[in-house]
Amino acid sequence: MTDEVLFEFLHMEMVSNVYKEQQSNKMQMDNKDRAACVSVLESMGFRVGQGLIERLTRDSPSFKDELDIMKFICKDFWTKVFRRQIDNLRTNHQGTYVLQDNKFTMLTQLSNGKQYLDHAPKHLAFSCGMVRGALSNLGLDSVVTAEVAVMPSCKFQVVIQKL
Amino acid sequence: MSRQSNRTADSKKMNSELFTLTYGALVTQLCKDYENDEEVNKQLDKMGYNIGVRLIEDFLARSSIGRCQDFRETADVIAKVAFKMYLGTTPSVTNWSPAGDEFSLILENNPLVDFVELPDNHNTLIYSNLLCGVLRGALEMVQMAVDVRFVQDTLRGDNVTEIRMKFIKRIEENLPAGDE
Numbered sequence: 001m002t003d004e005v006l007f008e009f010l011h012m013e014m015v016s017n018v019y020k021e022q023q024s025n026k027m028q029m030d031n032k033d034r035a036a037c038v039s040v041l042e043s044m045g046f047r048v049g050q051g052l053i054e055r056l057t058r059d060s061p062s063f064k065d066e067l068d069i070m071k072f073i074c075k076d077f078w079t080k081v082f083r084r085q086i087d088n089l090r091t092n093h094q095g096t097y098v099l100q101d102n103k104f105t106m107l108t109q110l111s112n113g114k115q116y117l118d119h120a121p122k123h124l125a126f127s128c129g130m131v132r133g134a135l136s137n138l139g140l141d142s143v144v145t146a147e148v149a150v151m152p153s154c155k156f157q158v159v160i161q162k163l
Numbered sequence: 164m165s166r167q168s169n170r171t172a173d174s175k176k177m178n179s180e181l182f183t184l185t186y187g188a189l190v191t192q193l194c195k196d197y198e199n200d201e202e203v204n205k206q207l208d209k210m211g212y213n214i215g216v217r218l219i220e221d222f223l224a225r226s227s228i229g230r231c232q233d234f235r236e237t238a239d240v241i242a243k244v245a246f247k248m249y250l251g252t253t254p255s256v257t258n259w260s261p262a263g264d265e266f267s268l269i270l271e272n273n274p275l276v277d278f279v280e281l282p283d284n285h286n287t288l289i290y291s292n293l294l295c296g297v298l299r300g301a302l303e304m305v306q307m308a309v310d311v312r313f314v315q316d317t318l319r320g321d322n323v324t325e326i327r328m329k330f331i332k333r334i335e336e337n338l339p340a341g342d343e
Contacts, residue, residue, distance in 0.1 A: 001251040002274050005221055007182045009214045014189055017210055021196070044188040051184045081181060126185075 004083070011106065015041065015122050038125040045129020046136070053134035056080060066160060069138050070097050077134055082127075095160040100153070107152035120148040131156060179251070183277045190290060200287040207289070211296020219301040222248070230305075234330050235259075237307070238266050241298070241328075250274050254326075270324040273317065281318050290318050298328065306334045 018037045023029050056077065063069045074086035078101070088100040106123045110116050124146040132144040141161040148154045189210075193203045222228075226244050231237040238256045247253050251274065258267040275291045289295075295311040302309050308331040315325035 002179045002182045003249045003251075004178045005218075006249055007178060007185060009218055009221075010182065010185055010189070013210050013214050014185075016213070017206075040192065044185070044192055047188045047191070048181070048184040052180060055180055 008105075008109070011123075011126060012109075014044070014126070019122065034122075037122065041122070041125035042129035042132070045126035046133035047129075048126075049130035049133025049135075050137045051133075052081060052130065053077065053137045057138070063138065066095070066140065067091070069135070069140060070099075070158070073131065073134060074099055077131075081130065095162060097158040097160075099156040099158065101156070102153045104152050104154045107148065107154060111151045113150060115151075117148065117151070120151060120154070121146070124148070124154065128156065131158065135160075179274055179277075183274060186275055186293070187279060190288075194285065194288070200285055200289075204287075204289045204292045207292035208296040208299075211293035211298075212300035213296075214293070215297035215300025215302075216304050218249075218297060219304045222301070234263060234266075237302075238268075238328070242268055245301075246270075258327075260329075264330040266328055267314070268326040268328065270326070273324050276318050279318060286319070289313050289316065291316070291324070294326065298326075303334065306336060308332050308334055 018040050019029070022033045022037050026033070057072075060072075063072065070089065070091070074089050078084065078086050078099075082101070082105045084101070084103065084105070086099045087102045088098075090098045090100075104124075104127075106127060107120060110119065110123065128144040128146050132142055135142045135144075135158070141163075143159045143161065144156060146154055146156050190203070190207070193206050194200075197203050197206065222245055226248065228240055228244060231240060242254050242256050246268075252270060252272055254268040254270040256266055257269055259265070273291060275294070279290065281288060281290065291313065295313065298311045299309055310329040310331055312327055313325070314327045315321035315323055317324050
């Protein structure tokens with residue numbers, strides 16, 4: 001059984017590597033480069049999320065409705081992947097959910113406040129992808145974004161796409 | 164009682180899967196970004212190196228192992244403490260060279276390759292090459308220059324996974340930061 005720090009180290013190195021590669025010949029990264037990096041990390045997370053949710057829900061009964069799925073994400077999925085539960089779930093009951101994690105594991109090592117705030121998004125892209133991947137395999141198409149005001153607290157916004 | 168321990172075992176297993184799946188996604192992405200296996204192998208080694216130079220601090224903090232007297236002791240610590248702590252598996256240390264500067268780690272199971280199969284067009288890909296970089300980086304931080312490479316790989320049809328480690332030289336402590 002691998003130790004949990006291995007994932008943290010690997011994730012940190014992956015983020016750093018994606019940005020280094022994108023930057024390679026340029027002096028400054030523009031927004032298009034940054035978006036490309038976020039996109040690469042997000043799609044890697046997507047595949048991982050799909051795989052994880054499959055293993056996690058192998059023996060579970062099917063979900064009653066969308067809210068049931070979101071609660072599962074907030075409790076079981078979050079516990080297994082991020083080792084804690086979501087602190088606060090809000091919804092407008094029309095397909096938009098806001099998941100708040102006050103001590104998000106990817107951010108606890110970065111800072112305890114507003115320092116390095118502009119570095120936060122790159123450390124959240126992979127996780128957003130994981131959530132989107134998990135939902136995808138549960139039959140829900142979504143757009144997942146994350147927002148940080150004060151580290152290590154962060155809010156994930158999930159918007160379920162209606163067909 | 165047993166429900167509690169099931170949960171701990173479950174969460175460790177999930178961490179394993181999270182790491183294994185993430186590593187798989189990384190290798191897949193690298194194969195997409197780089198045209199040939201050699202380049203991917205190099206990138207994995209480089210990334211492993213960057214991880215290793217940090218991982219050693221975590222290791223020293225958590226294991227309270229003192230300085231090793233010789234390369235044999237180093238080999239034992241790597242196999243019985245480090246691999247056990249991080250990958251949950253203890254490789255055996257064998258095939259010592261007569262000079263005592265080279266040995267093999269034989270891994271019965273490699274968590275990195277759970278659920279992995281190499282497609283036919285990636286014959287020269289060293290899937291777990293990150294490990295070599297990690298070992299190299301970690302040991303460099305404790306003043307040892309080593310050469311680490313895979314000589315057998317279950318993913319490529321061998322019976323076991325074998326990593327060969329060779330001691331190159333001791334790194335002097337007071338050199339200025341490398342500017343090669």
